Amino acid sequence: MNTCQYFQAELETSFSVLQQHLKLEIHGSNQQAITLADLFDDSICRQVLQDFATRIHATNQRCATSLFIKYWATLWVLPFLYCQAASLPFVKWQPSIFIVELPETWNWERRIQLADSAGYACHSMSLPELDTMLLQFNGLLQQIASVGRVSYALLWENVAVRMLQFYRSLAQQDLDNDMRNRLQQQQQRLKAKSAQSFNLPENPFLKLCNNWHPEYNTYMRQKCCFYFQLEEASGELCRNCPLQLKKTTEMKS
Secondary structure, eight states, rough: OOOOOTTTHHHHHHHHHHHHHOOOHHEEEEEEEEEEEEESSSHHHHHHHHHHHHTTOOSSOOOOOOOHHHHHHHHHHHHHHHHHHHHHHOOOOGGGGGBOOTTTTTTOOEEEEEEEGGGBEEEEEOOTTTHHHHHHHHHHHHHHHHHHOOOOOOOOHHHHHHHHHHHHHHHTOOOOOOHHHHHHHHHHHHHHHOGGTTTTTSSSSHHTTTTTTTTTTTOOOOOOOOOOSSSSGOOOTTTOHHHHHHHHHHOOO
């Protein structure tokens, strides 16, 4: 397999493009650290979620676990989707490359820390490999949902919302036809997947796409992500929260 040393120039270009278009910083670390793969250990997963809860001042573990996925899904998924669509080389997706420990100065920045021990296997992601990545997400989300004591369906909805928002944002940008077509192919592939492939009663992407709300200009969620429980939210609901729609309906009735 080719190594990042061989593709260093190409990777630097990819990192620069991601920083410019996704406001995403990518750094390597040679320090011993907890990675995404380590979260399959219950005790490590529990500690990481508890630490995250402390960092964001979450009132309970359920809220912290939901927002943990909302934050990290942006970093674990979107750069890979972008690079596949833009035909840019990137690191090969695997849980062992993502460090999930947060720096002391962290404040919701989009920052990926890659573990040096992973070897930085450079890779050009193919469209079918999107299925492989999502399949690994099933196991990860089931583990995090179990330890964090939240709904597995909620965590998948968090991921799906982030991905669909990403696609909608890029659709409004001036992209070349090849990249636009590849992004459309990604979306079609996601919506065509069976519900069983997500271990859910319904495909979370298709479900959100069928619940687009023109008035709110967003995809209406089926489950609350509990963001309103954070101190910084001051009890305010997200505009696509199912509780928001219920509140609006009650006010109109």
